[in-house]
Amino acid sequence: MKLIQQWHAADSAATEQCGEEVARMLQGPMTIALLGEMGAGKTHWVKGFARALGYSGEVTSPTFALVQEYHGGRMPIFHFDLYRLQQAEEVLQLGWDDYCDQAGVMLVEWADLFPQLLPESRFVIKIEQENTGRKISLFQTTESSDPMS
Numbered sequence: 001m002k003l004i005q006q007w008h009a010a011d012s013a014a015t016e017q018c019g020e021e022v023a024r025m026l027q028g029p030m031t032i033a034l035l036g037e038m039g040a041g042k043t044h045w046v047k048g049f050a051r052a053l054g055y056s057g058e059v060t061s062p063t064f065a066l067v068q069e070y071h072g073g074r075m076p077i078f079h080f081d082l083y084r085l086q087q088a089e090e091v092l093q094l095g096w097d098d099y100c101d102q103a104g105v106m107l108v109e110w111a112d113l114f115p116q117l118l119p120e121s122r123f124v125i126k127i128e129q130e131n132t133g134r135k136i137s138l139f140q141t142t143e144s145s146d147p148m149s
Helices: 012-025 042-050 088-093 098-099
Strands: 003-009 030-035 067-070 077-081 103-108 123-130 132-139
Touching: 003 123, 012 042, 012 123, 012 132, 030 042, 042 077, 042 103, 042 123, 098 103
Parallel strands: 030 103, 030 123, 077 103
Antiparallel strands: 003 132, 067 077, 123 132
């Protein structure tokens, strides 16, 4: 993976602001793997990302719904939470392939559980808890790199 940029976020508002910045940096349909422990701030990051794309509705964690769709911005956002799934077949049953074929943004929490389902070329947001907040790193993978290292 190639490191593109890092941020330090002191609180949830700064985490959302980071999501906004990334949304303004990246263009077009894409997949973004969201990595971080439970409570690291992945959904806060998604809130900022969605807001920057023009989505004005509520953004919630898809922990129980497994996938949330956000329409009304510049492009649709498909927000997945794979934490409770055990097998790749369960992910596919959510309509994974159909979502992959759409011209939108796929934001995938716990993507490291099923790396074989992700496109070879994608972005990765890694959120790590620190004593003074969160370290947020943006990576880009290519076909020749290990997607989850």
